[in-house]
Amino acid sequence: MHIFYxxxxxxxxxxxxxxxSKHCIRVLRLDVGxxxxxxxxxxxxxxxxxxxxEPKRCQVEVYETIHEFEKRNHYLHIAIxxxxxxxxxxxxxxxxxEIGIDEITPLLCEHSERKVxxxxxxxxxxxxxxxxxIKAYLPKLxxxxxxxxxxxxxxxxxxxxxHCYKKELNHLKNEIKPNKNNTILIGPxxxxxxxxxxxxxxxxxxxxxxxxxxxxxxxxxxxxxxTINLIN
Numbered sequence: 001m002h003i004f005y006x007x008x009x010x011x012x013x014x015x016x017x018x019x020x021s022k023h024c025i026r027v028l029r030l031d032v033g034x035x036x037x038x039x040x041x042x043x044x045x046x047x048x049x050x051x052x053x054e055p056k057r058c059q060v061e062v063y064e065t066i067h068e069f070e071k072r073n074h075y076l077h078i079a080i081x082x083x084x085x086x087x088x089x090x091x092x093x094x095x096x097x098e099i100g101i102d103e104i105t106p107l108l109c110e111h112s113e114r115k116v117x118x119x120x121x122x123x124x125x126x127x128x129x130x131x132x133x134i135k136a137y138l139p140k141l142x143x144x145x146x147x148x149x150x151x152x153x154x155x156x157x158x159x160x161x162x163h164c165y166k167k168e169l170n171h172l173k174n175e176i177k178p179n180k181n182n183t184i185l186i187g188p189x190x191x192x193x194x195x196x197x198x199x200x201x202x203x204x205x206x207x208x209x210x211x212x213x214x215x216x217x218x219x220x221x222x223x224x225x226x227t228i229n230l231i232n
Contacts (some may be wrong), residue, residue: 002036003131007070009040021058032093038055041138045069074232075181077103081188084113090125092218096225097129106144109191157181159205163192176231184224193227
C-alpha cells in the first residue's frame with residue numbers, strides 16, 4: 001500500500017503536491033489506474049486511483065473515503081526534553097508516532113543539554129512515520145517551551161511526571177485509567193531537577209515510575225507511549 005499525505009484534500013478529484021507527485025511518479029513509477037491511499041492527518045483516509053500521472057501535478061480520483069480512521073479512545077500528550085544527540089529525539093518521535101500519540105511538546109529544563117530544535121525537520125519525521133504506520137491522525141508538535149511555562153499552562157486529563165529520585169513510586173501502568181486524557185512529563189539526560197519535580201507536584205502532577213531500569217530519555221518516552229496504548 002502506497003501512502004501519501006495531503007492535509008487539504010477535498011472533492012472527487014485531487015492534485016498531489018509537487019513533492020508527493022514526484023515521489024509517486026518518478027520514484028515509485030506509478031501510472032494511470034494505479035491505486036494510492038491518501039491521509040489528511042485529521043482522521044481522513046482516502047482510497048484513490050491515478051488519472052493524470054504528471055511528475056509535478058499528479059491527479060487522483062477519490063473512490064472511497066473513511067472518516068475517523070482507527071480513531072483512538074484516549075488522548076496522549078507527552079512533554080519531553082529533547083536529547084543532546086538530536087537523532088535520539090527524532091527516533092522517539094518516529095516510534096511514538098508509529099505506536100500512537102496525539103501531541104508532543106519539547107521541554108526546556110534546568111538540566112537540558114539541547115536548547116533548540118528544528119520543528120520543520122521534526123514535522124517531516126512525524127509525517128513520514130504517520131504514513132509508514134498507516135495512520136490518519138498526525139500528532140501535533142508544539143514549539144519548545146520551558147517546563148515552568150508548560151506546568152503553569154492548563155493541561156487536560158490525568159497529569160504525570162516520571163523521574164528517578166524515588167524507588168517506591170507506582171508504575172505508570174498501575175495509574176492509568178482507560179479512555180482518558182493523559183499528559184506525561186519526561187525529563188532530560190540528568191533528569192528533572194528537584195525543584196522542577198516539586199513544582200510539578202504542586203500543580204497536581206503525580207509522580208510515577210517507568211520501571212526499575214534507568215532509561216534514556218527517548219526510551220522513557222517510548223515506554224510511556226507504549227504503556228498508555230497497551231492499557232487502552
